Amino acid sequence: MTKPGQVFRSDRRWKESIPDTPRRQFRPSTGQAWYYLLWAVILLLLPPSPAEADSEYMISEETIADMMVFEEHIPYYCPASYPGQPRRPDTKKRQWTLLPLIGFGPGTGAMAGLTFSHRNLLWSGVTLDLSGLYGLEGQQSLGISVGKRGLAKNRLLLLLRARFLVNPEREFYGLGMNDLGPDPLTKHAIQDGGGALTLGWRPVKRATFNFSIGARNVQIWCPSRIEPDPCTEKEFPTLPGIEGGWVNYVGLSIVWDLTDSIVRPTRGWRLILKAIHTNNLLVGRYEFTRFLGDASYHISFMDRRLVLGLRLNGELITGPDERIPFWELSDMGGRSTLRGYPPHRFVGTTRLLANGEVRYRLTEFDFYHLWHVRIDGALFGDGGRVFIDDKDLISEFGLNQEVVDSQSGGFRYSAGAGLHIGFSESLLARIDVGFSEENTALVFLSFGQIF
DSSP: OOOTTOOOOOOHHHHHTSOOOGGGSOOOOHHHHHHHHHHHHHHHHOOOOTTTOOTTTTOOOOOHHHHHOOTTTHHHHSOOOOTTOOOOTTTTTOOEEEEEEEEEETTTEEEEEEEEEEEEETTTTEEEEEEEEEETTSOEEEEEEEEEEEETTTTEEEEEEEEEEEEEEEEEOOSBSBSOOSSOSEEEEEEEEEEEEEEEEEEETTEEEEEEEEEEEEEEEOOGGGTTSOBHHHHOTTSTTTTOEEEEEEEEEEEEEOOSOSSSOOSEEEEEEEEEEEESSSSOSOOEEEEEEEEEEEEEETTTTEEEEEEEEEEEEEOSTTOSOGGGSEEEOSTTSOTTSOTTOEEESEEEEEEEEEEEEEEEEEETTTEEEEEEEEEEEEEEEEEOOHHHHHHTSOOOHHHHHTBOOSOEEEEEEEEEEEETTTEEEEEEEEEOSSOSOEEEEEESOOO
16 A cells, blocks of 8 residues: 555556656756856856956946946846747746856956846846955946836836946057057056936837936046056046046937847847937036947757857947047947957947857756756857047047057957856856957956847
């Protein structure tokens, strides 16, 4: 006889008739799960190559355009998933992630911090992102993003984002497409803080219209610790924006998202159009208008194990003479543009950029019912250039003739490989190693897909 509550299953034919269930999917044992997660954490904590480490390693330096319209966050509040695509029942509630940040570089010293993300805080529909980083050489980075979805029958979304950043050794390579690398012209310290409030309206399922207001304050100085390196403030005293100051702005944007996932998109389009205007009506001395367009497309093969992605990006900034600060110009280099070049390597008033990636799912597993972890390997190629008038380089930005003569024109390219570690539907950690004609093995750790 069977004990109370025990099911008698001695009939083999009855057992064989049981249909397949999600339990038949691959799940590593306890030891295997720890093995995979240990490797993932080790890769997250790997420092960059000592010879090629840069000051943006794990420090997010965003332009005013990135702060005022958070296109990488909007899909979290207006999720776009294809009908009939099931979520894993044992991981769908795990919408949070907490990760340590540890690193070391010759220009940054030891750094440590934390990043936390939650896509449904206390089941209230509130999305929260927190990050903090501190370096022994003076690097500081604090950021917060809070959003509320489900307003007006899920037609409205509200986002608030703020950040504070201190970088004691921001590198300046001049303006335009120059041949000055890999060594910068000058260095300077920068303190950068600000925030923005965005109200989004979704008239249809796949499109969101957004209105944003915000402010930013930048301070620049020459710390004694960078000597004997030339200081930007002393070498280019007439460079617009070298004195820092306030910027206030308003913006409009449209986001049309047809992708099937945020952490690991495998198919669909995403189109972004936005315009931002800054003037001196409230605070500050700067005035300019920024127009930006971004289009990306994903297609998958082999049951979505292999994903091909392509992104095209363009940006234009216009404004009165000497009213556009150099730290607000379009730039290329770093974790989201040309990954084989250091941050802010090429700077101009116009930008054209293309990115391509091949992503292959290496493994995935449920880690103790906390997260469904996906690990993808990636190969990428980037190409682009900036534009700026030579007359502006001399008259408006005060650069000397030697810097102007170094303008080479033409497109620059970079390539490399990376590792993407996704944690359920909450966070993606991206480690990219880029190569170019100027630099080898530049390592970038960032969060969220590049497109």
